[in-house]
Amino acid sequence: MSPAPDPALFDKVVNLCKRRGFVFPSAEIYGGFRSTYDYGPVGVLLLRNVKDAWWRSMVQLRHDIVGLDAAILSPPAIWEASGHLKNFTDPLVDCRKCRERFRLDKLDDPDECPNCHAKGSFTEARQFNLMFKTYAGPVEGTGAEVYLRPETAQGMFVNFKNVMETSRKRPPFGIAQIGKSFRNEITPGNFVFRTREFEQMEMEYFVPPDEAGKWYEYWRHERLRWYVDLGIPEDQLRLRAHDEEELSHYSSATSDVEFLFPWGWDELEGIANRTDYDLRQHAKASGESLDYFDQALGERYVPYVIEPAAGATRTAMAFLMAAYDEEEVAREGQGQGETRTVLRFHHRIAPYKVAVLPLSKKPELQEPANEVLGLLQQDYMCDYDETQAIGRRYRRQDELGTPFCVTIDFETLEDRAVTVRHRDSMAQDRVAIDGLADYLSPKLS
Numbered sequence: 001m002s003p004a005p006d007p008a009l010f011d012k013v014v015n016l017c018k019r020r021g022f023v024f025p026s027a028e029i030y031g032g033f034r035s036t037y038d039y040g041p042v043g044v045l046l047l048r049n050v051k052d053a054w055w056r057s058m059v060q061l062r063h064d065i066v067g068l069d070a071a072i073l074s075p076p077a078i079w080e081a082s083g084h085l086k087n088f089t090d091p092l093v094d095c096r097k098c099r100e101r102f103r104l105d106k107l108d109d110p111d112e113c114p115n116c117h118a119k120g121s122f123t124e125a126r127q128f129n130l131m132f133k134t135y136a137g138p139v140e141g142t143g144a145e146v147y148l149r150p151e152t153a154q155g156m157f158v159n160f161k162n163v164m165e166t167s168r169k170r171p172p173f174g175i176a177q178i179g180k181s182f183r184n185e186i187t188p189g190n191f192v193f194r195t196r197e198f199e200q201m202e203m204e205y206f207v208p209p210d211e212a213g214k215w216y217e218y219w220r221h222e223r224l225r226w227y228v229d230l231g232i233p234e235d236q237l238r239l240r241a242h243d244e245e246e247l248s249h250y251s252s253a254t255s256d257v258e259f260l261f262p263w264g265w266d267e268l269e270g271i272a273n274r275t276d277y278d279l280r281q282h283a284k285a286s287g288e289s290l291d292y293f294d295q296a297l298g299e300r301y302v303p304y305v306i307e308p309a310a311g312a313t314r315t316a317m318a319f320l321m322a323a324y325d326e327e328e329v330a331r332e333g334q335g336q337g338e339t340r341t342v343l344r345f346h347h348r349i350a351p352y353k354v355a356v357l358p359l360s361k362k363p364e365l366q367e368p369a370n371e372v373l374g375l376l377q378q379d380y381m382c383d384y385d386e387t388q389a390i391g392r393r394y395r396r397q398d399e400l401g402t403p404f405c406v407t408i409d410f411e412t413l414e415d416r417a418v419t420v421r422h423r424d425s426m427a428q429d430r431v432a433i434d435g436l437a438d439y440l441s442p443k444l445s
């Protein structure tokens with residue numbers, strides 16, 4: 001049986017994000033800028049770790065996938081050919097009573113306004129294109145229009161030939177890209193779940209047409225496993241296949257990896273069989289041939305594409321939600337009870353791997369503390385904190401999800417050893433400074 005969503009978790013995580021420097025509302029000193037967020041000192045590390053973990057599994061640990069970093073600004077010709085100018089729309093309705101705007105396909109009841117609860121108050125649905133348009137150069141007008149990409153995928157399709165020719169890859173092979181995408185969402189919301197500016201992690205896997213079904217199954221399961229391997233409990237994840245009417249204009253089959261968010265199951269990633277739609281469209285519109293001649297088979301074909309498309313920002317939020325925990329504990333060193341909030345991140349996702357904490361600000365402790373910091377910084381992102389009682393500093397690191405705290409105390413001056421405190425069990429070990437790297441390495445690699 002799957003667990004129930006926990007609506008209270010949402011506010012707890014959003015508050016912690018602000019309090020500890022994960023995520024700030026954008027332009028806050030000007031009253032904020034609706035549904036736009038900035039990643040603070042800890043959030044930027046979390047987001048980077050999510051992207052690095054994806055890149056590691058998709059590019060570094062494979063021989064069949066290469067990377068790309070394509071431009072965000074793109075000419076209308078790309079979006080004309082891809083079908084986005086015509087089809088990348090959401091149905092928009094306005095409530096005549098309260099004037100709120102909604103995406104028709106996301107309403108629980110298409111006849112009732114979720115804001116004022118009026119029945120039958122919606123206008124006819126209008127198709128609203130989600131792409132941001134701007135102008136390149138000093139003159140605004142026809143001929144100068146450019147678009148901010150709404151997905152990173154098209155960069156991979158228009159570079160298909162360049163990549164194949166330079167990387168010596170042959171189908172089945174993939175092109176992976178991480179980067180910002182922009183969608184003028186009608187109803188952004190749920191914190192960083194749906195924003196107008198967000199980061200995607202997409203991979204286009206080019207395969208012989210008759211192998212598309214096999215690779216679609218392969219990537220559905222591979223991608224689900226990635227989240228489990230990085231610590232999201234299996235019962236908070238599921239694969240959901242799209243119905244026929246839900247499919248995008250380019251897709252013959254799509255499954256979403258869904259996570260149990262505080263408001264219920266919702267999408268983390270879509271795995272789609274994009275067929276040969278995009279390559280054919282770009283070949284037709286550009287006049288370049290985007291097919292492949294398989295010498296072994298003596299056959300020419302346009303590859304099919306299987307695409308796992310994930311959101312980095314949305315995934316970072318899921319990792320935060322899944323890691324959040326509260327437990328009753330004795331106050332460290334005092335025995336009184338208190339509630340401890342702890343982010344039980346997988347060590348690969350945790351923003352800081354180690355916090356270096358001299359017991360006091362006394363100069364004689366700073367020297368060994370700096371030595372330990374300098375040693376560990378070579379391999380790990382470390383935090384350094386020398387003020388407040390040690391118990392409060394441990395709690396702060398728990399809320400950042402730091403797997404290990406290394407405390408330098410006055411005994412260190414005698415024995416050249418430090419106390420290593422484990423985030424999850426709060427157990428403490430005494431470890432020689434000279435053996436610290438060897439002690440931590442198997443736990444953090």
Ligand code: ATP
Binds near residue numbers: 151194195310313
């Ligand atoms: P939705 O149905 O939620 O609008 P989608 O199915 O259109 O999303 P895709 O085009 O498949 O989304 O994009 C791939 C991934 O990019 C999504 O699974 C999600 O993680 C991320 N993503 C898409 N739109 C947004 C957004 N507005 N804000 C944050 N992440 C997004």
